[in-house]
Amino acid sequence: MPISQAFFQRSNALLLAIGIAVLVIIVATSLWLTTASERYFGEVTAARAVRSATADLLSLVQDAETGQRGYLLTRDESYLAPYSAAASRVPDQRLRLEHAAARLPEVTPILQRVNSELEQKMGELAATVEATRRGDIETALNLVRSGTGKRLMDELRTDLSAILAVSEKELREAIDAQVTASTRLRWTTIIGAILILAMAGAASWTIISYTRELVAARREVETLNVGLEERVRERTDALVKANEEVQRFAYIVTHDLRAPLVNIMGFTSELEAMFKPIEAYVGAGAAATPEQKAAAEEALRVDVAEAIGFIRSSTRKMDGLINAILKISREGRRELRAESVDLTALIETAAAAVHHQASAEEGGGIEIDAQVPRITSDRLSLDQVMGNLLDNAIKYRATARPIRIAVRTRRERRGWVKIEIEDNGRGIAATDHERIFELFRRSGTQNTAGEGIGLAHVRTMVRNLGGDIAVRSELGKGTTFTVTLPPDLTAYRRSAEA
Amino acid sequence: MTNGKPVSIIMIEDDEGHARLIEKNIRRAGVSNEIIPFTNGTDALNYLFGTDGSGAVSAGRQLLILLDLNLPDMGGVAILEKVKANAHTKRSPVVVLTTTDDSREIQRCYDLGANVYITKPVDYDGFANAIRQLGLFFSVIQVPETP
DSSP states (O other): OOOOHHHHHHHHHHHHHHHHHHHHHHHHHHHHHHHHHHHHHHHHHHHHHHHHHHHHHHHHHHHHHHHHHHHHHHOOGGGGHHHHHHHHHHHHHHHHHHHHHTTOGGGHHHHHHHHHHHHHHHHHHHHHHHHHHHTOHHHHHHHHHTTHHHHHHHHHHHHHHHHHHHHHHHHHHHHHHHHHHHHHHHHHHHHHHHHHHHHHHHHHHHHHHHHHHHHHHHHHHHHHHHHHHHHHHHHHHHHHHHHHHHHHHHHHHHHHHHHHHHHHHHHHHHHHHHHHHHHHHHHHGGGOOHHHHHHHHHIIIIIHHHHHHHHHHHHHHHHHHHHHHHHHHHHHHSOOOEEEEEHHHHHHHHHHHHHHHHTTSTTOEEEEEEOOOEEEEEHHHHHHHHHHHHHHHHHTOOTTSOOEEEEEEEEOGGGOEEEEEEEOSSOOOGGGTTGGGSTTOOOSOOOSOOOSOHHHHHHHHHHHTTOEEEEEEETTTEEEEEEEEOSBHHHHHHHHHO | OOSSSOOEEEEEOSOHHHHHHHHHHHHHTTOOSOEEEESSHHHHHHHHHTTTTSOGGGTTOOEEEEEOSBOSSSBHHHHHHHHHHSTTTTTSOEEEEESOOOHHHHHHHHHTTOSEEEEOOSSHHHHHHHHHHHHHHHHHOOOOOOO
């Protein structure tokens, strides 16, 4: 999937935003969970404080009772020390418990009961100790025997146990909550980490793909550049060739037109000279010698006829040359009509036109191996090119063997079409490979009629179609003409105009 | 050209009118040697080198070659090259007589061993004059017998 720059920027911004959001969520959750954890820790500490204050209070009351019992039994003041110490610390301890338990509302009613029980208990203990001090043992013992102290003590124990139980429960809950909070914190961190990694992965993937596409695009641009240079080179080559061709053409035309002109002028001058003996004979009249008569007759019958014959043939030749030049010039100016042409059918038609000549002998024939079905080009030009090349193949056959012609069409690089016409004819000497394409030039034994126009005409047409023609030949073995054409004449013309 | 064997002038010229005019003007210069005309390179090469192409047929001949460069079937330069490369014909004088006045072509012909290079004048007086002078030249030069 190609990544556009806009998509790349949008997706990267989106990924960045998601990443930041995830990070913020993780930080917030962590903060919240840490605060919760702190709160649970405070609760744990508070529950522990309640527990220890409760246990201490119970222990103090028990100490006070132990001291009171010892004093009652021995009436020795020294046994009263634990009682006094405990009794003095009880109010503080009670405040500590109240303070610690302030956060536990369910403890408050129990604590109120504990307060009154504590008051009564300490009151009862103080009363027995006071009575003993006064020496009124009996009253003190009666007070003990009444069981009020024991009952109060039992109640105190029960209530403090209840507070302990509540604080234990609080403690457990706080610890559980803390464990839950830290578990949540762990999972939040893990999930957040995974999400951030995923975002980073996605961002990296986009960046890598985008970079890869940039590199590919740059490579393509470089390839196009190279192609451009190649096209410029091709076009320059074509221009150089066309220029050389124009020069050759001008040279050939002037040279070939000049040759008959020299004849005409020459034989005109000769003609003038020929009239001299005739004039002499006529001027002499009846006095003419037999020699004068013979010379005049000779000039009139032989020389004049010859001169006029040459003048006539030279003018005919000039006319022929001018017509040929006009034909080629007209061909160069003809408006080409680009259309989709069935190349295979076109070649088959051209081959059918000369088939009877090719297969007149045993073993002769035309073979077609077409691999390019269609081409967009000028049909008339293609017809003439194929017709000319096939005609030549038959015209310049080797007399020793039956003619065999092979026509092949192939697809070349950049879609160009290559048409090869191979024959087993008499071949063309290497020195004449360029000459044969020149106007009025022919190669080899002149045993067939021809003006030396066909191949020059073919080359002009092929070049007009944006292609070129080349020859490969060995004297006595055969000849292969290779025509290369652009696949689409319209595209070629566009790029040629550009 | 009157030493022992008669010298044959081989005229390779595709234009029959030119050939006739050249012959007329050479005769006017008083040259009466045999002129053998060829209108194409193939026939001329067959005469010079025989059907086997060895050139043995030219052994013992005394030849002077008048050569046009623009022939219908092959370049005159190719004929010049062959004549100067063959042991039997290389000493025969070759006079290039053509309409080409391209300096590179002239250099090339002398490089290949042409003895004289003459550009055919366009006007007939010049042409006739040049050929007559060439005829006078023919009448004085020595032509070696081919080995």
